[in-house]
Amino acid sequence: MEKRLGYLLKITGFIGIAIAILGLIEVILGSSKPYEAQTFINHLAGALNFNGTDTIMVGIWIIIATPVFGVAYVLVESIKKKNMRLFGICILILAILVTAILMGE
């Protein structure tokens, strides 16, 4: 489980970081508008129009989501291994994370 989880984190995390760096390059090259807080979909649309700040934000959202993907993966593995204690802890963590995100919003 550990090695696969490491692989998942590496792939997802590096995609997010690579997109953020791409956005930073766009900003340095002058292809960006001033930043406005928006939804992920709007940032994605902006990134597809080569707006550097939006591209960085898409990368940032992927980076933020990566640890949550990691917990979801452990949850699936705990079901496969019938490890109910780990399953319960993962459910609790995901519930708390969702609550924290909703409270933040």
Added chain:
Amino acid sequence: MIDVIQLFPVGIIAGILGYLLGIGGGVIIVPVLVLFFGYSIHSAVAASLVSIVAGSIIITSSNLEKNLVNIPLGLTLETVTIIGALLGGFLSVSVSERPILIMFSIITLVTAYLMWKKTVSVEEIEIENTDEESFYSGAYQDEIRGRVVHYKVKNVRYSMIVSGVAGIISSMLGVGGGFFKVPAMNIFSHVPLRVSTATSNYMVGLTASAGCVAYIFHGFMDPKTAGSIICGILIGSTFATAKLAKVTDSRIKAIFILLLLAISVQMFIRAIRY
């Protein structure tokens, strides 16, 4: 362009310290952004949190390959850490900052002393390899000793209490709770120092990812700043995971104690000036 390049070293240092000590790096990023670059505290914390997540991902993915992260222990402690962080968010509105700073300074000083005197070595922790597996037991390849070290985690409840308090403090003061979780895992739960820092790194990524969403929704995230520090973190963390795997526990302990003392003094000065 100059801003972008100037922020790289901040990320590099945070990435290296994050790997060695399992503390995330907010203690470096936030003061530097506020004091040297004139950022508001909220923008600095937002950039710091997302950088911590990026660093945690790079370091944890490497540590998982070496079996250094104790996932069941990390997730168990994380539940109380996040609950503590949410509680701290509410408390920070109603409690004055000065007594918290003084309390934090004293606790950090005591933690430094405990790290100096009570750190449990790998030799004291190591157990015979048995087929019997408990929920929190683990084993990892120790690169310095050149063998697989088996260990059994004890007194998880004490580490949970410390993690909850660390969550409250990290939320109230905008610093990571790794300073308390790493010593607690080692001293109370007899987790090898290397595994404690790796597990703490895994945990700070989760805590920071939950924390930074609110900052994004409130418009405090500056993408250019965050992107620049993430670049530095990538360099620092990649260098650290490739080149610093053989740093001895005694050196990690010494760096940790020095950092704790520096933070204790910094918090005390902040309390006096408050």
